[in-house]
Amino acid sequence: MAKARAARLAVDDWIQAGYAVLAEEGIKSLKVDRLCSRLGVTKGSFYWHFADIATYRMALVDAWGASRDEERRHFGTSNDVAPRQRLSQMMTTLVDARHWTLERAMREWARTDEAVAASVRAADRRVVGAVRQAFLDDGFDREEAELRANATFAAGIGFLHLSGPQPASAGAAQRERFLDIMLAR
Known part of the structure; x- marks a missing residue:
């Protein structure tokens, strides 16, 4: 067999x-x-x-980066989706049950491998850019959008690590409440 x-x-x-x-x-x-x-x-x-395990690991990193890019590609170009809805989709994707353990594992691996860290940083830059654009589209000036994008991204990573052994349904309500705070004027 x-x-x-x-x-x-x-x-x-x-x-x-x-x-x-x-x-x-x-x-x-x-x-x-x-x-x-x-x-x-x-x-x-x-x-x-x-050829060897090192080649395999690089293929794994490259495939992860490509899959993250594919999943997150629509975040920055969803002009037909309201900014708040885009932000909610981004946060939900980050802790999606299908990917949350792998996302955490890749970030942990990035602590000890520069190639993995570079892939994670590149994916993170693209996400922060999309988050920033959502805040800009919601009417915040560039400086405020930058600050809120960085805070939202950092909180999203925090939600990821606080989610425990598997994503909790209560986390969705917390993320939505967080967005209410971040979008308040």
């Missing part, structure tokens, strides 16, 4: 397995043996797709 499955594996299968291991067990568990075990294949399948 492992041979039949190995023939069907694609790079994305390895990426998704890596995300799962990273989110569930952390960076120290992101090893060839662990990935192969999770996918039910031999090391040969891994080495068919990747």
Whole structure:
């Protein structure tokens, strides 16, 4: 069975397995043996797709950055969506149940790996820019929009880390109340 499955594996299968291991067990568990075990294949399948674990980890980082960009691309260009609604969507996306553990794991990994840190910083800059634009669109001047964007982003990261082992439904109400405060004049 492992041979039949190995023939069907694609790079994305390895990426998704890596995300799962990273989110569930952390960076120290992101090893060839662990990935192969999770996918039910031999090391040969891994080495068919990747030269080594370092190459694999870079592919994982690159894929994460690309997926974050794809998910967040609409934040900065949603002119047909009211600024408050855009901000709410951004905060909800950050702590979405599908991604919140991986987001936290990537930020933790970024503390010890400069390539990961660069990817996280680049994604963060794009999000802060979209948040800033929402505040500008809501009528705040540039200086005030910058301040509120940075505070909102920092609070969003805080909400991410305070969410516990899984996102809580009470968190949505807190995030909405936070936006009420940030949009008050």
